[in-house]
Amino acid sequence: MRIRFVLALLVVVASLAAYGGSVLATPANGVISTAFAVGHFDEIAAKTLSSTWQARINTKGESDVWILENKIAPGGTFGWHSHPGPSLVIVKSGALTLYRGDDPTCTPEVVEAGSGFVDNGGDVHLVRNEGDVETVVYVMSLVPRGTVSRRIDEPHPGNCPTSVQ
Numbered sequence: 001m002r003i004r005f006v007l008a009l010l011v012v013v014a015s016l017a018a019y020g021g022s023v024l025a026t027p028a029n030g031v032i033s034t035a036f037a038v039g040h041f042d043e044i045a046a047k048t049l050s051s052t053w054q055a056r057i058n059t060k061g062e063s064d065v066w067i068l069e070n071k072i073a074p075g076g077t078f079g080w081h082s083h084p085g086p087s088l089v090i091v092k093s094g095a096l097t098l099y100r101g102d103d104p105t106c107t108p109e110v111v112e113a114g115s116g117f118v119d120n121g122g123d124v125h126l127v128r129n130e131g132d133v134e135t136v137v138y139v140m141s142l143v144p145r146g147t148v149s150r151r152i153d154e155p156h157p158g159n160c161p162t163s164v165q
Contacts, residue, residue, distance in 0.1 A: 026126070026156055030076025036067045040145060062145035070137045072096070072129040080126045080154045083119060085143035090116040094135030099126045099164055101157035106164060124154045126164060 044059040063085070072078075072094070080101065091113050098109040098117060101124030108130075111117055119125065121143075129135045141150050156162065 026077075026079035026081075027153060028076075028078045028081075028151075030073035030129070031078060032071045034069045034071075036069060038067075039065045041065060057142075059142070064143050064145050064147060066139070066141040066143065066150055068139045068141070070139060072127075072135045072137065074129055074132050074134065076135075077128040078126060078151075080124055080156055082124050082152045082154050083121050083141060083143070083150055084147050084152065085121040085141060085150075087119040087121070087139050087141040088116060089119060090138045092136040092138060094129060094133050095131050096135055096137065097128050097130045099128075099160055101125055101154070101159065104159055106160035124157050126160075128164075 041059075041063045043061060044057050044063060046058075047056045048054060070078075089111075091111050093113050095113065096111045098111055099106055100109075109117070143150050156164075
């Protein structure tokens with residue numbers, strides 16, 4: 001009898017978690033994503049050093065590198081989400097407004113054409129096109145090899161007004 005009760009309780013908890021996750025997630029809307037290429041890499045240990053500039057990319061384990069184009073309609077949003085690894089984001093045309101889930105003031109950051117931003121991976125954020133023209137964005141994402149989804153839906157973090165979706 002006790003085993004049946006515990007199993008029933010587990011089913012209820014799992015069902016509530018699944019339902020709550022689907023209700024709280026903020027999916028993308030008005031976004032068309034095209035994957036141009038996905039490349040598979042062994043461990044990466046690349047560095048360039050000079051007297052005025054340096055760069056390093058180090059991974060432990062195999063990786064996939066995704067190259068994407070995102071077209072975001074006016075009013076379009078990626079919804080609150082995170083990524084399993086870092087991304088370099090370049091705005092080709094239009095502008096994006098970036099909101100970060102760990103910013104207690106929810107201050108919007110506008111990223112204009114010809115500029116970009118780094119998403120470190122694991123951080124919850126939302127990107128919207130608050131302009132009146134389509135925005136085109138190119139993204140290079142580095143994720144653990146075999147990752148099924150490079151985008152993870154996240155619930156609204158609570159630091160921004162609910163109008164920021």
